[in-house]
Amino acid sequence: MAATPTNAPEGYVSLRDVFGDAIMALGARDPRVLMLDADLASSTRTLKFKKAYPDRHFNFGIAEQNMVGAAAGFAIAGYIPFVNTFASFLTRRACDQIAVSVAYPRLNVKFFGFHGGINLGEDGATQQAVEDLAIMQAIPGIRCYAPIDGNDLARVMNEVAEVEGPTYVRLSRFPSPLVTPAVASATERAAACRVLTEGQDLLVFTTSTLAAKVIEAANALKAEGLGVRLVGITRLKPLGEAVAAEAMNFAGKSIAVVEEHSIHGGLADGLSALFDGAGIVHRLERIGVPDRFGESGHPDALLEAFGLAGAPLVARLKATARG
Amino acid sequence: MTEQKDIKTLEASARRIRAHILTQINAAGSGHPGGSMSCVEILTALFAHRAGAGATWFGRNARDHVILSKGHAAPALYATFAEVGMIPEAELLTLRQLGSRLQGHPDRTRLPEVEMSTGSLGQGLSVSLGIALALQLRNEPFYSYAVLGDGEINSGQIWEAIAYAGTHHVDRLVAILDANGIQNDGRIEEVLELRPYAPKLEAFGWAVREFNGQNMAEVVDAVDWASSDAPGAKPRFLIAHTTKGAGVSFMADRADWHSHTISDEQLKAGLKEVMG
Numbered sequence: 001m002a003a004t005p006t007n008a009p010e011g012y013v014s015l016r017d018v019f020g021d022a023i024m025a026l027g028a029r030d031p032r033v034l035m036l037d038a039d040l041a042s043s044t045r046t047l048k049f050k051k052a053y054p055d056r057h058f059n060f061g062i063a064e065q066n067m068v069g070a071a072a073g074f075a076i077a078g079y080i081p082f083v084n085t086f087a088s089f090l091t092r093r094a095c096d097q098i099a100v101s102v103a104y105p106r107l108n109v110k111f112f113g114f115h116g117g118i119n120l121g122e123d124g125a126t127q128q129a130v131e132d133l134a135i136m137q138a139i140p141g142i143r144c145y146a147p148i149d150g151n152d153l154a155r156v157m158n159e160v161a162e163v164e165g166p167t168y169v170r171l172s173r174f175p176s177p178l179v180t181p182a183v184a185s186a187t188e189r190a191a192a193c194r195v196l197t198e199g200q201d202l203l204v205f206t207t208s209t210l211a212a213k214v215i216e217a218a219n220a221l222k223a224e225g226l227g228v229r230l231v232g233i234t235r236l237k238p239l240g241e242a243v244a245a246e247a248m249n250f251a252g253k254s255i256a257v258v259e260e261h262s263i264h265g266g267l268a269d270g271l272s273a274l275f276d277g278a279g280i281v282h283r284l285e286r287i288g289v290p291d292r293f294g295e296s297g298h299p300d301a302l303l304e305a306f307g308l309a310g311a312p313l314v315a316r317l318k319a320t321a322r323g
Numbered sequence: 324m325t326e327q328k329d330i331k332t333l334e335a336s337a338r339r340i341r342a343h344i345l346t347q348i349n350a351a352g353s354g355h356p357g358g359s360m361s362c363v364e365i366l367t368a369l370f371a372h373r374a375g376a377g378a379t380w381f382g383r384n385a386r387d388h389v390i391l392s393k394g395h396a397a398p399a400l401y402a403t404f405a406e407v408g409m410i411p412e413a414e415l416l417t418l419r420q421l422g423s424r425l426q427g428h429p430d431r432t433r434l435p436e437v438e439m440s441t442g443s444l445g446q447g448l449s450v451s452l453g454i455a456l457a458l459q460l461r462n463e464p465f466y467s468y469a470v471l472g473d474g475e476i477n478s479g480q481i482w483e484a485i486a487y488a489g490t491h492h493v494d495r496l497v498a499i500l501d502a503n504g505i506q507n508d509g510r511i512e513e514v515l516e517l518r519p520y521a522p523k524l525e526a527f528g529w530a531v532r533e534f535n536g537q538n539m540a541e542v543v544d545a546v547d548w549a550s551s552d553a554p555g556a557k558p559r560f561l562i563a564h565t566t567k568g569a570g571v572s573f574m575a576d577r578a579d580w581h582s583h584t585i586s587d588e589q590l591k592a593g594l595k596e597v598m599g
Binding site for chain 1: 384388430431432438439440441442443446447448449450451452453454455456457458460461467479480483484486487
């Protein structure tokens with residue numbers, strides 16, 4: 001497990017530090033693993049890899065489209081390229097290259113979108129990604145992950161290294177609390193879904209490191225006598241069958257989906273399609289980013305202002321439970 | 324220097340490839356004849372001469388890699404595959420039909436002999452760059468070739484790849500520009516003028532050579548030069564001056580033949596011209 005950064009509260013772990021450790025292990029295990037960066041190597045935590053394996057690290061400069069294309073070439077030649085940059089720059093700027101040069105030819109390229117969501121905070125909308133999962137999920141054949149915490153990311157790293165074909169992993173910038181168990185082995189994969197709090201009154205789905213904020217809200221509601229069954233989703237595409245089974249038990253009731261992503265094309269849309277396909281009568285309360293860009297602000301203040309954490313989230317979940 | 328009799332053999336291949344292009348597009352009812360006809364000598368030199376491609380060539384790990392970045396010239400690629408024995412000649416007539424391996428633009432998942440799926444212009448050079456870097460990493464004595472269109476290099480991604488390859492001396496990378504002077508909407512100078520090419524590319528650190536891209540001996544000579552140590556530790560850029568629709572008088576140097584059907588009468592007249 002990654003070392004806890006000195007400025008982070010006890011028990012908090014940064015996903016990118018877990019990523020940095022995981023690629024060292026993967027790099028030692030498999031000489032085909034390469035790291036590709038676009039002038040953000042200090043942010044993506046690949047510098048240690050570069051030092052250990054200088055021939056297997058490539059910095060393409062601020063040229064994401066070329067980086068994605070070169071990754072396709074490496075994959076054709078039998079390597080496993082990890083493509084690393086901010087989620088916003090990767091998915092918005094290189095969208096056509098991801099679709100045509102990687103997904104369409106089904107090449108084994110691993111994409112990592114750093115600073116996904118709005119919790120990047122002060123840098124504001126241009127560096128934040130509220131639509132990265134919508135873009136990546138809409139492109140055929142890409143498996144999409146938004147790990148819940150550092151332990152969960154360790155499982156995701158095991159999984160993406162094992163599966164053949166394109167994958168996308170969204171990471172958050174700031175350290176977040178560990179809310180899932182430590183990874184059991186180097187082969188343990190991400191669970192289809194994971195119950196984070198038990199309760200009978202309201203079913204809530206969430207994803208990414210925002211899960212910690214939703215757990216806080218669920219605990220606050222429990223103190224008020226409202227039991228929340230909170231289910232964390234790590235792999236948004238494809239969604240596992242166990243996810244539909246969760247909703248089956250709450251059929252006919254309002255279900256909340258809380259995500260640090262646009263309400264268009266994110267987890268809620270994926271769940272809605274899954275439930276419709278399974279014939280589960282449902283009403284989804286979509287608690288996400290409405291049709292707007294992010295903005296500057298302290299990460300915690302931003303999440304509350306967007307109704308995704310703190311008292312505003314508690315209020316929205318309470319309203320959902322009332323139906 | 325390639326023997327004169329070998330050039331004659333390659334020229335005969337080029338004639339058959341041109342005939343296949345016309346036959347395919349006539350059968351399909353749509354396609355891009357102009358840019359297919361202009362790159363025939365380039366593809367012939369790469370597959371029949373340089374790579375020595377045949378039925379089992381593509382299955383080898385250790386070999387050259389060729390990407391047709393200007394994917395709309397797919398009929399020329401398929402025709403070349405048939406000419407060197409990589410796919411059956413009869414399959415050419417399935418071009419663009421539902422279920423065919425011969426998609427309108429090349430698709431490597433349906434036809435594994437296609438090095439890379441292309442068609443969204445501007446992407447192939449980056450992929451060839453990645454392959455060239457892989458060849459360098461493994462220290463393999465092969466080259467990674469990308470065939471580009473002169474309209475295609477409007478795309479900014481091409482220049483990202485050019486800058487990277489020059490900066491890092493990627494000498495296993497060979498770009499070949501099919502400079503036929505015409506893009507979809509008209510002549511280069513009317514749409515987006517990027518000439519002169521050579522001084523720009525040299526400034527980016529590439530070794531550059533210009534030649535008549537419809538002259539087989541000159542094309543072969545340029546490909547041989549680019550596939551040797553002669554250019555030094557630089558990526559190589561071959562500017563092939565070509566004619567859109569080359570080989571058929573009523574198509575030659577005409578923008579409206581970029582994307583065009585070929586009627587039965589036009590096929591008959593065209594075949595007579597290319598086969599002589």
